[in-house]
Amino acid sequence: MSRIGKQPVALPSGVTATVSGQTVEVKGPKGTRSWTATDEVTITQEDDAIRVAPRGNSKRARQQWGMSRTNIANLVQGVTDGFKKELEVQGVGYRAQAQGNTLKLNLGLSHDVDFPVPEGVTVTTPKPTEIVVEGHDEQLVGQVAANIRDWRRPEPYKGKGIRYKGEYIFLKEGKKK
Incomplete structure (x- = not known):
């Protein structure tokens, strides 16, 4: 049962x-x-x-x-109530800015990333290092958050990248002399 x-x-x-x-x-x-x-x-x-x-x-x-x-x-x-996913951007010079239906991401690449926001989802940036994805379709909200995170996943040595709020990244120890 x-x-x-x-x-x-x-x-x-x-x-x-x-x-x-x-x-x-x-x-x-x-x-x-x-x-x-x-x-x-x-x-x-x-x-x-x-x-x-x-x-x-x-x-x-x-x-x-x-x-x-x-x-x-x-x-x-x-x-x-709707659904909500919160993302954090960590790294020197990494930031996000919502402009209408696009999310502009500065992630240390040679160019800025313009992420088009699909219909039915709203993306806001209360701070340059925070991204909030909201909508009434749970699958779509989660998929958009995952697509944003894929642009710069958190790396295991310094933890730089885009992570979910509250996500723990296991940091590896670097090289030793």
Whole structure:
């Protein structure tokens, strides 16, 4: 039995959901999101909750059960609170600056990096060494943060680069004489 799948997804006030077949559409203060489930699960809507149940007892149905419930919960969280990833830029002369739909990164390369921000995500820089990626789609927010981080991953000797806030980088010891 899936411990996650058994729990219903509660709909907070101000959020409405419609279930039509395998498609769930959720409307809230931050926008509208929809998701289509596989045929291995059954989705039902009660008064202020959505329940997911497996069809049959096959391994795939049980796998999809918890995942489907989590995806629906992410839809609800995305339209109410949204998702946020924070990045830190560390290194001498390394900085970031948000300009409209582009993020300008100075990362010690021979040129500045202009990172285009996709639709549905907002990128802000409260400080030149901090980047905040926000949006209502968890997968898209995480992917944009990972793409920004890929421009200069933290290196293991000095720790310079772009890292997630609170990420610990295991530093190696340098050469000895």
